[in-house]
Amino acid sequence: MIEFFRLLKWELFRMYARPRTYIGFAVFLLVEGLVLFLLNRPKVQSGMQNWIEQVAGGFDQFFSGLTLAFILVGGTVFLLGAPFLSLVSGDIVAKESEDGNLRLLLARPVSRLKLLMVKYASCQIYALSLFLFISTSALLVGVIERGWGGGYVVMTPEMPRVSIFEWDEGLIRFYLMPFFLLISYLPLTSFAFMLSCMRIKPAAATIITLAVVMADFVLANFPLFPLFKEYRDWFVTPRMQMWVYSQYQDIPWPQVIENWAWLFGIGLTGFVLGWMSFERRDIKS
């Protein structure tokens, strides 16, 4: 176990020493800036004001730094979450295989399973750090724009009703979101990781993952396929939207646990299939 954590430490060191890692963070910041710019347009502002006054009361009270941060996080994760995480997870083994680094690692006394476990863990830690970064930077922007304190009002299409919190509880709920997001994205990161373990180009792993997620999302949600609604539970993307439960007025824990079981199950399946494929592969130059 100590050896695993030592390897994980160096894997994370290597990952965070790579300049490319920070390009992703910078892109997320840019998108947050873009969403903020759009939110500050007069028509959007007045629409937002009307809505908040309708559902919560005072605009100044409830259009707080937290509320703004939630909108920024929701917008950036919706736009970039899937592409970026599938890029990172699809790269993690396939890119090293393509670059030839993998051979240097596998010439060492380490099992392929342990190597994959380290890479998978670092991939999840990276995803969590990304979500925490997005949340914190959004909160920072929100606080700069709207100040510290106030209420927190949240509503997404998946939610049955608007959730309204005081600042302190809102802050806790807001910071529950990155952790729920991490679990929600497990199927996506695990599927990309699985493909990455196969004899495949890194870009192909990313594109296939995005294509599968997109197809799943369209089939589960597109109004042209109303009959599929009966089988919505069979799709993965509706379960990936469970992160929104963290923002419900009362968190529906039975549904949360049911979805976690599914998401962990799908994630574990992806990892095991990837490992089986990797274990059988010949690693050649």
Added chain:
Amino acid sequence: MLKVSHVSKHFGRKSKPAALDDLSFTVEKGEIFGLLGHNGAGKSTALGIMLGMVYPDSGEVTIGGVSVQKQREKAMRKTGAIFESPNFYDYLSGWRNLQVLTAFSGGVSKKDISEMVEWVGLEKRIHDTVRTYSHGMRQRLALAQALLPRPEMLLLDEPTDGLDPDGIVEFRKQLFALRDDFGVTILLNSHLLAEVEITCDRVVILRGGKKVYQGSCRGLVQEEDSYRFEVDQWQVLEQIVKEHHGESIQSENLVKWPREQDIATLVSELVAKGVQLRQVVKLEASLEDLYMKVRSTEGDEKS
């Protein structure tokens, strides 16, 4: 130290020629052994199997008595490897690369890394990022990582490829030092005949995945006793050589003399028959000669 037993490997369909076909050989402790062959002969596949990265269809490799196929991790504790064009994390320094890689071998102290960096002569640039390194420096870093922690067996895949002459000489010295001072057994995988001839004690020559020769590099020289003769009466020489079951080629002034007989016999018989002998030179057979001979023999067998 290294035993390769009846190893075969096919890639793709079984109807395709085997990448390796029933390869067997043994490398003794403290030996520098060459694995020689043209591109695509199966050298890298053999090395991949020795490192447990490629799974053989049949056969087994043992390093220090430990089966690579059954106990890969244990076998790799005794082994270091250098690959052709080693690919490091080029955004990290050489030092950090060594730390990352040796972590997978259970970690190595900073003192050991420093000593090894000094031994390979990279101490001045070790904290620079690898992307700024020349090919020779990368190769030195590759040697350092392969020797940390100190292995009993070193597997080298085309280690001198792309090095300048100074680099090759330096690398060769390091290999000899590893063998002589540290008792490291070395398997060198190369298509550079001259390099293998200078460096290795014994070789295996692969062709189309099959072993076509195994033996001593220096022993080869003695298999072919060839001499260049300059005489005034070639016909007399030809007659004597024929009587002794040798072979003479006038156009090249070449005499192939049976190894079991002393060449002095020919010289004294020539002198006795009044032949003027201007020059006798023994021709050293090179590994290249042997390699070409093995190739032509193979060709004859196929035709």
